[in-house]
Structure formats: C-alpha cells, structure tokens
Amino acid sequence: MLEHISILTLSCPNRPGIVAAVSTLLFEAGCNILDAQQFDDTETGRFFMRVVFNRLEGSQPHEAIAAAVDGLAERFAMQASLREVGRKKRVMLLVSKFDHCLADLLYRWRIGELPMEITGIVSNHAREHIASTDLGTLPFHHMPVTRQSKMEQEAEIWRLIQETKTDLVVLARYMQILSDGFSAKLAGRCINIHHSFLPGFKGAKPYHQAHERGVKLIGATAHYVTPDLDEGPIIEQDVERISHRDTPEDLVRKGRDIERRVLARAVLNHLEDRVLLNGQKTVVFTD
Structure with missing residues (x-):
C-alpha cells in the first residue's frame, strides 16, 4: 500500500560508505528497497541519491526512520528528505x-x-x-x-x-x-x-x-x-x-x-x- 512506501532523497559531499550507510539504516529499520538511483558529480564532488522503499511487517515506524535519517544526515553533512508516498x-x-x-x-x-x-x-x-x-x-x-x-x-x-x-x-x-x-x-x-x-x-x-x-x-x-x-x-x-x-x-x-x-x-x-x-x-x- 502507498502509505507503507517512502522516498528518501539526499545529497552530500561524496565519500566512501554513503550507500552502505543508507542500506544498513533501512535494513535495520525493517525496510525493503524497491528502487535506488545515485549520481556522483565528479565536477563538484557531491553525491546524490534517491531511494524508494517500503516498510515490512514489524518494521520501525516512519517517525523512527526519520530520526535515524536525521542522524545519518548529520554524520555525512547531508541534505536529506524523507516522505511517505501516501502524503501527496x-x-x-x-x-x-x-x-x-x-x-x-x-x-x-x-x-x-x-x-x-x-x-x-x-x-x-x-x-x-x-x-x-x-x-x-x-x-x-x-x-x-x-x-x-x-x-x-x-x-x-x-x-x-x-x-x-x-x-x-x-x-x-x-x-x-x-x-x-x-x-x-x-x-x-x-x-x-x-x-x-x-x-x-x-x-x-x-x-x-x-x-x-x-x-x-x-x-x-x-x-x-x-x-x-x-x-x-x-x-x-x-x-x-x-x-x-x-x-x-x-x-x-x-x-x-x-x-x-x-x-x-x-x-x-x-x-x-x-x-x-x-x-x-x-x-x-x-x-
């Protein structure tokens, strides 16, 4: 259902470990990645990513995932946005x-x-x-x-x-x-x-x-x-x-x-x- 699907977008200075950190966060929250796209702008040194995922049975609530994303954003100096698809x-x-x-x-x-x-x-x-x-x-x-x-x-x-x-x-x-x-x-x-x-x-x-x-x-x-x-x-x-x-x-x-x-x-x-x-x-x- 749409209310269980969310979209995470982020951009930050590129460095090793970003994709791994995002994947680990979603795995530990009980989520399944449906689609992921990324782009490394070698001219500016910035990394961009869009991830679509759904929450599985027993997963953490949206608010807890959002708090974890905030922590990740602070760690990687990210600009990050998380939205539930059901919220138009x-x-x-x-x-x-x-x-x-x-x-x-x-x-x-x-x-x-x-x-x-x-x-x-x-x-x-x-x-x-x-x-x-x-x-x-x-x-x-x-x-x-x-x-x-x-x-x-x-x-x-x-x-x-x-x-x-x-x-x-x-x-x-x-x-x-x-x-x-x-x-x-x-x-x-x-x-x-x-x-x-x-x-x-x-x-x-x-x-x-x-x-x-x-x-x-x-x-x-x-x-x-x-x-x-x-x-x-x-x-x-x-x-x-x-x-x-x-x-x-x-x-x-x-x-x-x-x-x-x-x-x-x-x-x-x-x-x-x-x-x-x-x-x-x-x-x-x-x-």
Missing part, C-alpha cells in the same frame, strides 16, 4: 489569461496522472478570463496586480501559501515577474514554464524573438524560479522543428503543446521527489 504534495497553481497549461495540469490531476492536492488557483485576472477551463469546486483567488500594488499582492499570495500549507507553487503561464524577495521565499519549490528553449530568448515574446532569428527549432523550459529572471535551475525541456513558412502565430500555437508537456513532466518529477538541486543545475532521476 500540496500544490498551488498561478495563472494569467493563457490557461492551456492550467487546463492540462488539471486534466492530468483528475485522471490521477499527477499525484497532488491542489490548494488553490490564483490569477491576476478575473475567473471569466479563464472560463474555458473547468475549475470545478477548486478554490479560486482573483488577485489583481499593478506595479504599485505588487508587494501587497505578493504578500497576500504568500499568506495564502502559508495558510494552505502549500508545498509547491506552479507558474502555469503566470505572466508576472516575481520580486526578488518572493522568489527567495519560494526557492526550490516554485516551478515556472518559459516558452523558450533556455538559455536563448529570455524575457517577453520569445517566439517572436525566435522568428526574427529564423531558428529551425523552438522549445520550452521548466525551471525553478530564482531572483534572476529565467536563470533558475532547469528541470525539463523539449523542442519541435519549425520552418521558414511558420509565422510568429504558428510558433505560439506549436509552442503551446510543448509548454504543456514540458511543464507536466517537470511537475511530476518534483511530485515524485526525482529532482535534486545541484547549484545552478539539477539532478533529475527519471524512470
């Missing part, structure tokens, strides 16, 4: 007028493809502007923003994040630049979809920029938000071939499909604890 992450979705990514995420959530609890949908536009998307009974918060009210609006979103105990914020084509302070508060738990294959064509209207340069490939990038615009650690990317016949409007149309699938994959990887931060990069443990 709580996700807040931010959107503006372009709702294709929002609609796709909600569809995947409804069919069980994205294991998450949605804490609310926040938009700087009124609900009727995204009327094409079925929000059902999900909480909707209209929070308009101007240059003068930006700090107050972000403070209200932050209050809502804390109040709902949100784990992850997804900018599903939320066409607002977060302030440096707000970005810092959301470090490592806010995913943005940028309609370009970064690091090229940052900022506004990247498809128009791409058309002006005559590119033959367009793409989309899902990344964690940082104070540096479109510079956050990249989680997922994809591309599609185009030709000289394509207009900027064609690029926008084709780009919508790329954006949807890239954002969905990035969110799923985060929900399943597959993404570990590695400085300005990420380690993504895929299937």
Whole structure:
C-alpha cells in the first residue's frame, strides 16, 4: 500500500560508505528497497541519491526512520528528505489569461496522472478570463496586480501559501515577474514554464524573438524560479522543428503543446521527489 512506501532523497559531499550507510539504516529499520538511483558529480564532488522503499511487517515506524535519517544526515553533512508516498504534495497553481497549461495540469490531476492536492488557483485576472477551463469546486483567488500594488499582492499570495500549507507553487503561464524577495521565499519549490528553449530568448515574446532569428527549432523550459529572471535551475525541456513558412502565430500555437508537456513532466518529477538541486543545475532521476 502507498502509505507503507517512502522516498528518501539526499545529497552530500561524496565519500566512501554513503550507500552502505543508507542500506544498513533501512535494513535495520525493517525496510525493503524497491528502487535506488545515485549520481556522483565528479565536477563538484557531491553525491546524490534517491531511494524508494517500503516498510515490512514489524518494521520501525516512519517517525523512527526519520530520526535515524536525521542522524545519518548529520554524520555525512547531508541534505536529506524523507516522505511517505501516501502524503501527496500540496500544490498551488498561478495563472494569467493563457490557461492551456492550467487546463492540462488539471486534466492530468483528475485522471490521477499527477499525484497532488491542489490548494488553490490564483490569477491576476478575473475567473471569466479563464472560463474555458473547468475549475470545478477548486478554490479560486482573483488577485489583481499593478506595479504599485505588487508587494501587497505578493504578500497576500504568500499568506495564502502559508495558510494552505502549500508545498509547491506552479507558474502555469503566470505572466508576472516575481520580486526578488518572493522568489527567495519560494526557492526550490516554485516551478515556472518559459516558452523558450533556455538559455536563448529570455524575457517577453520569445517566439517572436525566435522568428526574427529564423531558428529551425523552438522549445520550452521548466525551471525553478530564482531572483534572476529565467536563470533558475532547469528541470525539463523539449523542442519541435519549425520552418521558414511558420509565422510568429504558428510558433505560439506549436509552442503551446510543448509548454504543456514540458511543464507536466517537470511537475511530476518534483511530485515524485526525482529532482535534486545541484547549484545552478539539477539532478533529475527519471524512470
């Protein structure tokens, strides 16, 4: 059962004995390893690991295993996280007028493809502007923003994040630049979809920029938000071939499909604890 399955992720300076220590801890706790992935970054000297395991009959409770992991983290100077799979992450979705990514995420959530609890949908536009998307009974918060009210609006979103105990914020084509302070508060738990294959064509209207340069490939990038615009650690990317016949409007149309699938994959990887931060990069443990 899902409530008996847990995921342990960790990163630390590489040294001998890490895998053995993790395996021994889980064995002594009465657990069985179902899947294990690891990566040694020889450039930075850091070690990354993701372990999926279940608790067998007579095993130690989750709280005792978590305490043992804390001890291991102290011993190896680790950044470690332990989560029971049955505890779904709580996700807040931010959107503006372009709702294709929002609609796709909600569809995947409804069919069980994205294991998450949605804490609310926040938009700087009124609900009727995204009327094409079925929000059902999900909480909707209209929070308009101007240059003068930006700090107050972000403070209200932050209050809502804390109040709902949100784990992850997804900018599903939320066409607002977060302030440096707000970005810092959301470090490592806010995913943005940028309609370009970064690091090229940052900022506004990247498809128009791409058309002006005559590119033959367009793409989309899902990344964690940082104070540096479109510079956050990249989680997922994809591309599609185009030709000289394509207009900027064609690029926008084709780009919508790329954006949807890239954002969905990035969110799923985060929900399943597959993404570990590695400085300005990420380690993504895929299937």
